[in-house]
Amino acid sequence: xxxxxxxxxxxxxxxxxxxxHFATVPSMAEAVLAVGRRLRPEVxxxxxxxxxxxxxxxxxxxxxxRVALLAPPIALPPYLEQFxxxxxxxxxxxxxxxxxxETMIGAPITSLHAS
Numbered sequence: 001x002x003x004x005x006x007x008x009x010x011x012x013x014x015x016x017x018x019x020x021h022f023a024t025v026p027s028m029a030e031a032v033l034a035v036g037r038r039l040r041p042e043v044x045x046x047x048x049x050x051x052x053x054x055x056x057x058x059x060x061x062x063x064x065x066r067v068a069l070l071a072p073p074i075a076l077p078p079y080l081e082q083f084x085x086x087x088x089x090x091x092x093x094x095x096x097x098x099x100x101x102e103t104m105i106g107a108p109i110t111s112l113h114a115s
Contacts, residue, residue, distance in 0.1 A: 008035075008039060008041070010031070010032070010035050012028040012032070012050060013027050013028060024104055024105055025049060025056065025076070026056065026105060028050065028052075028053035029053040029054070029055075029056035029057045030057075031053070032046070032053050032054050032056075032057040032062065033060050033061065033062050036057060036062040036063075036064070037061075041064045042064055042065045042066065043064055043067070043068070044062070044064045044066075044068070045067075045068045046067075046068070046069055046070065046072075048071055048072065048073070049072075049073065051069035051070060051071065051072030052073055052076075054067065054069065055069070055072065076109050076110075077110060080094070080097070080098065080101075081094065
């Protein structure tokens with residue numbers, strides 16, 4: 001509040017102190033939108049998948065004056081491939097993960113694209 005700002009940090013579903021063991025980008029977008037509707041932020045700063053979720057929330061009506069997106073994955077398939085390699089998942093497990101995500105969101109993972 002020193003400069004007249006009130007800063008809020010949000011734990012998205014299944015992150016930080018929130019409940020749950022998994023989250024989808026659409027569920028994170030709904031959380032961002034809900035917080036945005038309640039707090040009406042002037043500025044939103046989001047990182048990684050939080051930035052992707054913020055992009056979806058903007059499309060659904062989130063209206064801050066300014067937005068800063070830090071390192072957002074533009075397309076999820078390459079991001080998911082990098083992530084699964086970094087944590088050591090086999091190709092078979094990566095394919096199962098993609099299939100599970102597609103089942104959860106009811107659409108191909110390629111539909112979650114920022115363009």
